[in-house]
Amino acid sequence: MKTGFVQTLTALFSVSPILFGIAFMAPVLAEIMRAAGLATPFGVPAIAVGLIVGLVWGTYATVKGSWL
Amino acid sequence: MTAIPNPTRLSPAPLHPAPLHPAPLHPAPLHPAPLSRTPLSRARDAELRRQEFAIAKKYSGGTPWRIVAWGLGNFAAWLTLWPLVMTGTLPLWAGFILATVSITLSYLPSHEAQHSNIARPGTKLRWLNELVGHVSTLHLVFPFKTARITHLEHHAHTNNPELDPDYSVTANGWWDAIVTSVRNRIARETAGTNAAYRRALDRVGGEAAAQARKEALIFTVSYWAILAGLAWSGFALEALLLWWLPRHIAITYIQLLLSWAPHHPGVETGRYKDTRAFKYVFGNYAALGMEYHIIHHLHPAIPLHKNMAAYREMKPILEERGCTLGGL
Numbered sequence: 083m084k085t086g087f088v089q090t091l092t093a094l095f096s097v098s099p100i101l102f103g104i105a106f107m108a109p110v111l112a113e114i115m116r117a118a119g120l121a122t123p124f125g126v127p128a129i130a131v132g133l134i135v136g137l138v139w140g141t142y143a144t145v146k147g148s149w150l
Numbered sequence: 151m152t153a154i155p156n157p158t159r160l161s162p163a164p165l166h167p168a169p170l171h172p173a174p175l176h177p178a179p180l181h182p183a184p185l186s187r188t189p190l191s192r193a194r195d196a197e198l199r200r201q202e203f204a205i206a207k208k209y210s211g212g213t214p215w216r217i218v219a220w221g222l223g224n225f226a227a228w229l230t231l232w233p234l235v236m237t238g239t240l241p242l243w244a245g246f247i248l249a250t251v252s253i254t255l256s257y258l259p260s261h262e263a264q265h266s267n268i269a270r271p272g273t274k275l276r277w278l279n280e281l282v283g284h285v286s287t288l289h290l291v292f293p294f295k296t297a298r299i300t301h302l303e304h305h306a307h308t309n310n311p312e313l314d315p316d317y318s319v320t321a322n323g324w325w326d327a328i329v330t331s332v333r334n335r336i337a338r339e340t341a342g343t344n345a346a347y348r349r350a351l352d353r354v355g356g357e358a359a360a361q362a363r364k365e366a367l368i369f370t371v372s373y374w375a376i377l378a379g380l381a382w383s384g385f386a387l388e389a390l391l392l393w394w395l396p397r398h399i400a401i402t403y404i405q406l407l408l409s410w411a412p413h414h415p416g417v418e419t420g421r422y423k424d425t426r427a428f429k430y431v432f433g434n435y436a437a438l439g440m441e442y443h444i445i446h447h448l449h450p451a452i453p454l455h456k457n458m459a460a461y462r463e464m465k466p467i468l469e470e471r472g473c474t475l476g477g478l
Contacts, residue, residue, distance in 0.1 A: 101374070102374070105374065105378035106374070106377050106381050106386075106389070108381075109386040110381055110386045110390050112386070113381075113390075114387070147337065148337045150336050
């Protein structure tokens with residue numbers, strides 16, 4: 083039981099940048115776009131843009147080990 | 151200090167059981183041998199030591215109630231920012247500034263508690279010491295148990311590249327120190343204080359380190375859950391500007407003033423060599439009291455607000471010892 087819990091946490095922390103990208107970066111970017119009055123391409127909802135950016139950047143950070 | 155980057159972030163490593171050797175929860179004992187830069191006779195060294203400790207004794211002890219009020223009040227003030235901003239009573243930009251100030255000020259009361267300067271173990275007010283230690287850095291997301299262990303390791307091994315958990319902020323100058331602090335967090339888990347703190351916990355081991363890891367895990371998960379919950383509930387900008395960004399600014403500033411500046415250039419170890427006094431262009435308050443950090447490293451039991459007075463009285467001794475005093 084404890085091992086399973088630790089394994090789950092380990093797995094989650096190993097992809098924590100992706101989780102950060104989806105769970106925090108996406109809604110923040112969407113809110114910033116709305117607040118700044120930025121138009122999204124092809125009328126895509128702002129949250130979708132945020133999710134794409136968050137997912138891609140988070141994946142990059144996970145793979146590379148650095149956000150930049 | 152202590153540096154504070156993102157100490158709560160845990161990679162799989164800290165979740166492993168720690169080796170079973172006792173945790174050194176006290177700073178290194180004072181070295182019996184002369185450690186001054188300048189050559190002193192044995193008799194003169196002993197006399198200076200006697201004078202120094204007599205001064206230190208004068209300023210140690212007592213309950214620093216202002217630090218208790220600071221630690222608990224500062225956290226309460228940060229909490230009140232949320233309803234004020236969410237109800238439109240306070241503009242978000244003002245909340246951002248106040249939150250940044252609050253989180254920047256959050257570390258020092260915890261620092262006093264780490265040294266048991268509010269109340270020693272076994273005394274009636276010990277619970278208050280632990281309360282201040284735990285509460286004051288909640289919004290900095292710096293768990294007290296990790297802070298205490300790693301900070302005492304910093305005292306025991308100041309400027310040791312392998313053993314000082316705060317060594318990662320060593321840099322050539324002010325700007326380099328800021329860039330290093332930010333870069334350490336951008337690089338995630340592979341460098342910087344995060345990794346150094348994990349290594350320190352691994353090294354210390356024992357029950358204390360295991361408890362610290364658990365606490366850090368709870369802090370980390372709670373922090374991200376709250377941020378995500380706020381962000382997906384329509385308060386994304388509030389989460390960003392009242393917590394996430396102020397915290398990163400605060401970490402940078404705290405690392406700059408508490409970890410880098412007092413130990414720069416970070417190349418010497420030893421009681422009278424590893425910490426310096428320095429003049430901060432914006433003054434001692436803006437330096438978070440760190441202009442006199444040399445006093446703290448020599449005598450951690452002197453509370454923060456008495457460091458300046460103790461320094462002034464101790465200055466001739468420190469000069470004779472050849473300490474770096476930065477023209478202060």
